[in-house]
Amino acid sequence: MTNRQGQYLVGIDIGAGSGAKLGLFASETEQIAEAILPIERYGASADAFADSLADAVARLLQENSARREALLALGVATPGLLRSDGSIRSVSNVRFLAGANLSALLTQRLGVPVRTVNDADAGALAEWSRRRVELLYWVLGGGWGGAWVSPQGHVRFPAVDWDGQDAGLHYTNEPGYAIPLGKAEINRAFAPFGRCFSEWEEFGLRALNLSDHQLVGPCGRRDCVRAELFVSGPGRWRIFRYLAGDLASFTPALSAERIGRLFSQATAGPVLDELARLKFPVMVQTDTILGVLLAEAALALFRQAIPQGCRPDIPVFMGGKPSRALPFFGSAALQRLRDGGIASSIGLSCFDEENKNANLFGAAFAAKAVAQ
Numbered sequence: 001m002t003n004r005q006g007q008y009l010v011g012i013d014i015g016a017g018s019g020a021k022l023g024l025f026a027s028e029t030e031q032i033a034e035a036i037l038p039i040e041r042y043g044a045s046a047d048a049f050a051d052s053l054a055d056a057v058a059r060l061l062q063e064n065s066a067r068r069e070a071l072l073a074l075g076v077a078t079p080g081l082l083r084s085d086g087s088i089r090s091v092s093n094v095r096f097l098a099g100a101n102l103s104a105l106l107t108q109r110l111g112v113p114v115r116t117v118n119d120a121d122a123g124a125l126a127e128w129s130r131r132r133v134e135l136l137y138w139v140l141g142g143g144w145g146g147a148w149v150s151p152q153g154h155v156r157f158p159a160v161d162w163d164g165q166d167a168g169l170h171y172t173n174e175p176g177y178a179i180p181l182g183k184a185e186i187n188r189a190f191a192p193f194g195r196c197f198s199e200w201e202e203f204g205l206r207a208l209n210l211s212d213h214q215l216v217g218p219c220g221r222r223d224c225v226r227a228e229l230f231v232s233g234p235g236r237w238r239i240f241r242y243l244a245g246d247l248a249s250f251t252p253a254l255s256a257e258r259i260g261r262l263f264s265q266a267t268a269g270p271v272l273d274e275l276a277r278l279k280f281p282v283m284v285q286t287d288t289i290l291g292v293l294l295a296e297a298a299l300a301l302f303r304q305a306i307p308q309g310c311r312p313d314i315p316v317f318m319g320g321k322p323s324r325a326l327p328f329f330g331s332a333a334l335q336r337l338r339d340g341g342i343a344s345s346i347g348l349s350c351f352d353e354e355n356k357n358a359n360l361f362g363a364a365f366a367a368k369a370v371a372q
Helices: 048-064 103-108 119-131 183-193 197-207 233-244 256-261 265-277 281-308 319-338 358-371
Strands: 008-013 020-027 030-038 071-078 088-090 114-118 136-140 144-149 180-182 224-226 316-319 346-348
Touching: 008 048, 008 088, 008 358, 020 048, 020 358, 030 048, 048 071, 048 103, 071 119, 103 114, 114 119, 114 281, 114 358, 119 136, 119 144, 119 316, 119 346, 119 358, 136 197, 136 319, 144 358, 180 281, 183 197, 183 224, 183 281, 233 265, 233 281, 256 265, 265 281, 265 316, 265 319, 281 319, 281 346, 319 346
Parallel strands: 008 071, 071 114, 136 316, 316 346
Antiparallel strands: 008 020, 020 030, 136 144, 180 224
16 A cells, blocks of 8 residues: 555554564554564664564565655654663563664664654553543553653653662552552552462462562552552462462363463463453452452552642553453542542543554654654
8 A cells, every 4th residue: 555645654663472463554543554573583783683573674665666765754652761872771571672763773774763762651642542541551561551641742750861779760660560559558459369479478488489579669668569460461360379279179160271371370361351251259259359469559549640730530541452341440449539539530541442553653642753
């Protein structure tokens, strides 16, 4: 497909699973093609990765009859925290990128301006580009990322040039990592079901391969944990496994193959959703606890952000595969937020509703900004 105006943007979403997704855009809101660079072709260094990405961009253009000279700019959505010069300060998922400046490396290879942004920020910018309102964007995956976007489309308090101290992270931008979830609050969420944090902790260390450092909260606190220990895809699974015990009670409801998938957080998500649709009692309990703990962490976020101008009714949009379980845990989250004086709505990202990649569109948004 050709672009009538003859100019293109490319968005790149760097993943640590199947690979890096590339999108060819006629504008920041109009995607016309997509490709993937498999993770096995990343290479073992930032330079090798940049070479592979540049080759993939060239193929994407060629396969869509787009001239190389018609490429205006690139945007890159990456996991990790960035410095203001565009280099990646730290990244846990693609470790060889730590310290690398992908913007500079790709500009050298492709000769166009490149802007690199955190992937949660990219998703938030994409959501704003559709909604055009001030919003909070939360993405659930292996952790819980997020951003607060102003009415003008700027990320408030991005985690750029982070000093390495937990206290230096704003709750709206790294909620899962930065927000402390108190053990007393966790106990209150478990109590209606006759459970408690200390029992969950013992089960996690024994059966879920949790390590001691995962049970320490921000700033080394021992009275809390990082919110993403529970508020995440793996977190939902950890709650479920604790409540379900040995899983023997699921034999009548699920096949042996599905029960087997429940033993790993990497494969459990679709099965958990199936159990939620069946209103299986232990799954209803799991999602109730998840919703309450999400809201408890969100209340901490609002306590920090409201004095800085955040409205207590600001809309929240959620992305990421685990966020698609919102119909199951959302009502418990909303009720706890209302009890805490927060009137925000919580809805799915429009990109998740359309089965599109918000990070790619956010990367295209970043490309458009750097091209201007």
